[in-house]
Amino acid sequence: MEYLATSPLLRSKNAQLIEDAVDLVASYPAIPITADCVIFGFEENQLKVLLIRSDLVQYKGLWSLLGDIVYANEELDTAAYRVLRQRTGMDDVFLEQVKTFGCPERHPGGRVVTVAYASLLNIQHHQLKILDNELHWHNIDHLTDMAFDHKAIVDECYRWLQKRIQEHPLGFNLLPEKFSLRELQNLYEAILGQPLDRRNFRKKFFAMDFLVDVGEYEHDVPHRPGKLYKFDFDKYEKNKRKWIGIDF
């Protein structure tokens, strides 16, 4: 991490130690950093991502991710949570750093490096907070051209999500507190982009043993109503390690 005034290869163990780290850091080229959130949601059996209209003339009409600059003394994670909170009103949501994008040409206004975070949130629980009508859920399969390199960022985060959901059952964050197994399966199918066998899916999740039967049933469905379940976080935490590698 240390900046080397001369080529690193020319340094030796006799090189002078740097006394003033502050001067050193002040001499570094500095680059604006942003945090972008790829917020996944699930609605009408479709995986969606939350986007806003770009406010740059260059990208007029195009959609972009929710993001903001990282403040001078702000943790990266904190900046990402702040973006999430400002946009959705939520701060108790799962959020994970996925990748940093640093192409010098990715922003038309000059170099800006962005740290991409992915997040899953329940559309039903949060839709009331989203009043700004420039903010919309977009089907992940129908993303048109986006501002900046945001399409590439979404793609990367989508691949991350597909992998992640097979290692940890975090899909629950996208569902209402009580959900039917059909909803859960729809979610997995939407994320993985492939149909799954219903019986095997149910077997697998029951075997994981963190679904709690809440003793209620679906309402207003034009067929036999399914049982509703909720997620037992305690059981999940206890057995976590065992599911590294859930295949469908």
Added chain:
Amino acid sequence: MEYLATSPLLRSKNAQLIEDAVDLVASYPAIPITADCVIFGFEENQLKVLLIRSDLVQYKGLWSLLGDIVYANEELDTAAYRVLRQRTGMDDVFLEQVKTFGCPERHPGGRVVTVAYASLLNIQHHQLKILDNELHWHNIDHLTDMAFDHKAIVDECYRWLQKRIQEHPLGFNLLPEKFSLRELQNLYEAILGQPLDRRNFRKKFFAMDFLVDVGEYEHDVPHRPGKLYKFDFDKYEKNKRKWIGIDF
């Protein structure tokens, strides 16, 4: 990613579009960014990581990762490859972004955000280039206190490596061109930190079918010499998808 002069919640679709993106970016707080490389190597049946003495007085005597500032118009990946090349003379080596570390207090000279990359390289092939005697291979299990937050970075990259090597057999990058199955198994055991069954290990790798028998044997070993193999990259590339999730 767009910077919002006012709170995002107050923006509406009638908000003015930003005409001058350059002005906008110029108004952002800027932060120095470095690229740090966690370079893993394998020698004497031990997983090692390449470190250098810190050149900061504050960290006198402590070891730190190989890193350098990211230049104003340099790709992050390019900076990481440059660090690797400057330190080891290699530029044909596997390198992957792992995570970005942005704690405001991680550098004593002021805020510096670092993008951590992990890399695997063959100690035998590259040892000649390492002339600087402040550069040393350290056993991953015996890392003492390190400069900055570099211990945390190494830990994160180590976890990444353990996971990665079970998905893709990139351990070959750490071995000589021709290697015995025992060497390969030693490598996997060193990385995963656990013993593996020899017969099952061999079965698994033969089943993957990218080991080519080069028709040679080990020399100068005080026991029956093992066959030497090399890695068939073409076969690997063709069958890649099948090994997402190699368990030991």
Added chain:
DNA sequence: GCAAAAGTGTTGTCCTTACACCCATGC
């Protein structure tokens, strides 16, 4: 001939897959 590691197969278990029928409800 002894020490040390190479090399090799089988078996039981578990997990995954594929697959078909009855059930409860709304209309």
Added chain:
DNA sequence: GCATGGGTGTAAGGACAACACTTTTGC
């Protein structure tokens, strides 16, 4: 009563884990 999806079990195949003996070499 019919359409719709809910709910269930089994059998076959494949992957994994456990495990012991013979072979080859250096000394």
